[in-house]
Amino acid sequence: MVTASTLVFGTFLALLTPMLGGWSDDWSSIREAAGRVNSLQAEFVQTKTLKVLKRPIVSKGHLYYQRPGKIRWEYTSPVKCLVILDEKGLRRYVWRDGAFVPDASVQTKPLQRVFQEMGMWLGGDFAGSRVFSSTLVRGQPAQVQLTPRDEHVRKYITGVEVLLSSVPGVVDSITIREGPDTSTRIAFSAVQLNRPIPPNLFAEAQ
Amino acid sequence: MNRAAALLVVWQLAACGSGLALQPVEPKQAQEIAERCASIYPVLPWRATHVVEVTLATGQAGSFLGVVAADAPHKFRVILVSPEGFVVFDATYDQGNITASRALPPLDSEQFARGMAGDIRLMLFAPTWPLVEAGHTEVGAESCRFERADGQTMQVVLESPERAHLLLYAANGALDRDGVLRGPRKAGFFQEMLLVAQGPAGYSLAMRLMDSEVEDKSRALSQTSPGP
Numbered sequence: 001m002v003t004a005s006t007l008v009f010g011t012f013l014a015l016l017t018p019m020l021g022g023w024s025d026d027w028s029s030i031r032e033a034a035g036r037v038n039s040l041q042a043e044f045v046q047t048k049t050l051k052v053l054k055r056p057i058v059s060k061g062h063l064y065y066q067r068p069g070k071i072r073w074e075y076t077s078p079v080k081c082l083v084i085l086d087e088k089g090l091r092r093y094v095w096r097d098g099a100f101v102p103d104a105s106v107q108t109k110p111l112q113r114v115f116q117e118m119g120m121w122l123g124g125d126f127a128g129s130r131v132f133s134s135t136l137v138r139g140q141p142a143q144v145q146l147t148p149r150d151e152h153v154r155k156y157i158t159g160v161e162v163l164l165s166s167v168p169g170v171v172d173s174i175t176i177r178e179g180p181d182t183s184t185r186i187a188f189s190a191v192q193l194n195r196p197i198p199p200n201l202f203a204e205a206q
Numbered sequence: 207m208n209r210a211a212a213l214l215v216v217w218q219l220a221a222c223g224s225g226l227a228l229q230p231v232e233p234k235q236a237q238e239i240a241e242r243c244a245s246i247y248p249v250l251p252w253r254a255t256h257v258v259e260v261t262l263a264t265g266q267a268g269s270f271l272g273v274v275a276a277d278a279p280h281k282f283r284v285i286l287v288s289p290e291g292f293v294v295f296d297a298t299y300d301q302g303n304i305t306a307s308r309a310l311p312p313l314d315s316e317q318f319a320r321g322m323a324g325d326i327r328l329m330l331f332a333p334t335w336p337l338v339e340a341g342h343t344e345v346g347a348e349s350c351r352f353e354r355a356d357g358q359t360m361q362v363v364l365e366s367p368e369r370a371h372l373l374l375y376a377a378n379g380a381l382d383r384d385g386v387l388r389g390p391r392k393a394g395f396f397q398e399m400l401l402v403a404q405g406p407a408g409y410s411l412a413m414r415l416m417d418s419e420v421e422d423k424s425r426a427l428s429q430t431s432p433g434p
Contacts, residue, residue: 048291052275052283054419057255059271059289078257078416079269079289094269096261105260105268106294106310114292156292156308176291184291 023168024142027127033168034124039197040065040170042188046075051181063188069119070202085115086202093205100205114157114176121162122171132160141165141172167191224375225361228341228349236340243340243350243362246370246387247332248394251277253419254330256399258286259412270294272413274326279334284326286313299323321403325411328374329385329399333360358382370396380404393418 023033041064048057061075073083080095081103090112093100117131121144126134131153132146146160158177165172165188173187200206231239248254258272269289276282280302286295295313297306304319312318335352338359343349348364357377364370368390374383381404389397392415399413 046291048271048287050273050285050287050293052285053253053255053273053417055417057271057273057287057416059291073290075289078414079271081269081289083290094259094267096259096267101265101267103268104262104266105270106288106313111288111290111292114290178293182293186291 022138022140022142024136024164025138027136030126030136030164031124034122035169036194037124037169038067038194040122040191040193041195041197042191044189045187047185047187049181049183049185051179064197064201065119065122066197066202067123069116069123071115071119071122072201073115082205083111083115084202084205085112085119090115091205113153118174121174124169126162165191167193169193224359224379224381225351225373226343226349226363228339228343228351231341239340239348239364240337240350242348242364244332246362246364246396247330248418249420250279251275251420252394254395254415255417256413256415259414261410261412263406263408271416274330276330279331282326282331284322295319295322297323299326325383325401325403328360328372328383329387329401329413333362335360368396372401389415393420 046059064072071085092103144162271287273285296308333352339351361373372385385401387396
C-alpha cells in the first residue's frame, strides 16, 4: 500500500530529478557518464520473439566488458557457448564434450559488426556509428533508437532500441528488431561497474 | 486380393530389402505394429523448438536454436536462430519444394536446405512412403519398413516406449541416416533426437527439445508468414 509519506517522497524525487539533470539528457552527458565505466560485468536474459511461436525463446548468460572494446559474451543456457571480441576480432565457441571448441556454424563477419556496435553502445558511443543513425528519446528511462543507415543491414535489422538505466553509464536493455514481429531483447541485471576482470577471460575460451 | 494376402506378398518382396531382418507376424498384429510406428511422431499441426548441435565429420561444430512449425506432412517451416538471437536460416518446405526467405553463409546452399528438410522429415514426420513390412526384429523389437519407388527404404524400430531407432537406407542398400529418438515424450515429442549422416560429408545432429506447442488449426502456418 502506498503511504502518504512514500507519495510525498516520490513526488519530491520526481521534481528533483529534472533539476539535477540526468546523465542521459544529451549525447555528451551520456559519453561522459559511460566514459567513467572502464569495465562492466552483468548477467543477461535474452528473449527471442518469433511470430511463429506463442512463447519466446529465452537464453541466459554473463557479459564482461572492458573499455575500449573487449567483450566476453557467455551463454549458459539453453546453449552453452561463448563469443569473445577483442582487437584480434570476433571468436565464437560452442561447448562440446566438456570444452569450448571453435564454432563454424555461421560466418562471423555480420555478427562481428553487431558485436562491435554493442561494444560502442556499452561504451556510451551511439553517435559515432557508421552502421546506425541514432536518436535520443529523453525520458525516465531515456532511450536511444538506432536505425540502420545501409539498405543491406536493413534487410536483417530494422531497428535497435537501447534503454538506458537510471545508473549513470549503464545500459538497461537492448532490443534488436529483425521485422515487425521478430525481435531479440537483451536485459541486463546484477551489473557491477569498474571491478577488475581477469584479462584471460577475453583471451581464452575457458 | 484381401489385406492379409497383400501383406504376405509385400513381406516376401521385402525379404531381401535393406535394414534389419524382420520376423513376420499375423496381419492383424502387423497392422497394430504399423499404428505404433506411426504413433512415435507428434500429431499435426505443431510447433517445436530444439537446441541443435551440429558436428561435422571434420570435427567442426556449431549450435543453433531450431524452430519447426508444421501444418501438414508435406508442409513445414524451419527457422534456425544463432545462440545470439539472429535468424540465420528461414525456409518453408512445401510438397518437396524449399523456399528460403533467409539463408546466411554457409547455410545458403540448396544442398544444405534439402539435407536439413530431409533430416527434419525423417525425425519428426511419420513416413509417407508405402509400408512394406511390419514385424519383430531378432531381439523382439517391433519394427516397420517403408520403401520408396526409387528403392530408398526407411526402418522404424521401437526399442522401448522411450526409445525409437530410425534407419534410412539408400537405394543401393547403404545406410544413409541413423537416428535415435529417446527420453520421455512431451506432447508427443521425444526429449532428444540424435542423427548421424553417413559418408565423407557426414555429420551428426543432437537435438534437445526446449519447447513444443500443439497448434490449433486457426493459427495455421500460412497465417504466420511472411518474415521470421
